[in-house]
Amino acid sequence: MTNWNVILNIAKTHLLTKIKQTATAALGVTFGIGAYITLVSFMTGLNSMLDDLILNQTPHIHIYNEIEPSKKQPVATYDAFKNSFNVVHSIKPKFSQKKIHNALPIINYLKKDENVKGAIPQIKSSIFYIAGPIELGGNLTGIQPLDEAKLFNFNDYVVEGSTQKLHNTENGILLGAGVAKKMSLTVGDRVQISTIKGDIFPLKIVGIYQSGIADIDAIQSFANLKTVQRILGEAENYITDINVKLHNIDVALPMAQQIEQQFNLTAIDINTANAQFETGTTIRNLITYAVSVTLLIVAGFGIYNILNMLIYEKMNDIAILKATGFSGKDVQYIFMSQAIIIGLVGGLIGLLIGLIFTNIINTIPFETEALPTVETYPINFNGWFYIIGITFAMISTFLAGYLPSKKAKKIDPVTIIRGQ
Numbered sequence: 001m002t003n004w005n006v007i008l009n010i011a012k013t014h015l016l017t018k019i020k021q022t023a024t025a026a027l028g029v030t031f032g033i034g035a036y037i038t039l040v041s042f043m044t045g046l047n048s049m050l051d052d053l054i055l056n057q058t059p060h061i062h063i064y065n066e067i068e069p070s071k072k073q074p075v076a077t078y079d080a081f082k083n084s085f086n087v088v089h090s091i092k093p094k095f096s097q098k099k100i101h102n103a104l105p106i107i108n109y110l111k112k113d114e115n116v117k118g119a120i121p122q123i124k125s126s127i128f129y130i131a132g133p134i135e136l137g138g139n140l141t142g143i144q145p146l147d148e149a150k151l152f153n154f155n156d157y158v159v160e161g162s163t164q165k166l167h168n169t170e171n172g173i174l175l176g177a178g179v180a181k182k183m184s185l186t187v188g189d190r191v192q193i194s195t196i197k198g199d200i201f202p203l204k205i206v207g208i209y210q211s212g213i214a215d216i217d218a219i220q221s222f223a224n225l226k227t228v229q230r231i232l233g234e235a236e237n238y239i240t241d242i243n244v245k246l247h248n249i250d251v252a253l254p255m256a257q258q259i260e261q262q263f264n265l266t267a268i269d270i271n272t273a274n275a276q277f278e279t280g281t282t283i284r285n286l287i288t289y290a291v292s293v294t295l296l297i298v299a300g301f302g303i304y305n306i307l308n309m310l311i312y313e314k315m316n317d318i319a320i321l322k323a324t325g326f327s328g329k330d331v332q333y334i335f336m337s338q339a340i341i342i343g344l345v346g347g348l349i350g351l352l353i354g355l356i357f358t359n360i361i362n363t364i365p366f367e368t369e370a371l372p373t374v375e376t377y378p379i380n381f382n383g384w385f386y387i388i389g390i391t392f393a394m395i396s397t398f399l400a401g402y403l404p405s406k407k408a409k410k411i412d413p414v415t416i417i418r419g420q
Contacts, residue, residue: 007330010321011337021309022342029346029397030353033389036292037354040385042361043288045378047281057152057211058270059243060252063106063259065098066266098124103239106263110244115251118151120144122241123228129221130192130200131183138179138219140193142228151245160187161207170227172206178218180208193231201231300396304403328409339401340394347393351386
């Protein structure tokens, strides 16, 4: 029967008598785990920030009327050409309204679905911004500000003013930061909006919107839904887009397909809309985890080398242990215990160092015009990273100690003693 007290005492004695080698092995684990925690927390935090920048503004399902070429050309309606092969050049898009027919009943229907967290209307329109002699083309989107803030984190992108002010101001507008900069406008100023029909409306700037994507900020602005309806001269049921937020993003694709069939509208799910972005995110995460695992493996090889050398230096001790009645398994357990102790101590210190470094990084100022709402470098404090780190430390040190300890188990004490 194995006497673990004796084995652990011998393992402790070996570690303390070669304190420099023990410290070197433990530091290998410490810095490997510390570097892993720091890198994976920072990189995944950065990826999450980039994901949120895009995905927070993207509805899980976007419903609208798609402009597309007519599938059936007029020539196909003539019986005389029924059995003929017809070739039509320069096909033009069919005339179709941007308006979603029966939009309000569709929204009410969607809100009753148990998978839907919220469904809100929008109106998108092409306009011109006019301020003195300056005239810029852009987009005006009619929204319900409070619902947008609740469902799509709209407040995160309002750098001046607020969505509440937009909600309370009938002739208010949230102007894109790029537009405001080009036209030297700020909160409290007035800007004239011209529709494609030539109608001009003065609006008061109640806030500045900045998404972090320069191309969008240079053209985009927002106003109340009713304000845009009045500017376009449309009725209260005029809605061009419906944005849907779901409880579970995984049902977005099948639900979008169902909506297309049921209402004869175009419905784009979030994964389809951001397929290229998702690919980039996947590649970045893959690189992050590959580098992190490499750090841990390198630390494991360092421990293996140190334990291997330790066994060669402890040949006499091994011979004496076996000569005094210790079995090969006992000797193996002694060296395995040393490896596990090194892994545990080094791993725990590594986690602490990783936590300290990530907290330091999280306080470093990160100021950029593209991301006005981000004040410090992003860190992902995910507990799973720490669990994975200590688990990998224990597994790598176990494997690093197993092979040398297996050699120690097979050493013949008589051969060593004769060699002396």
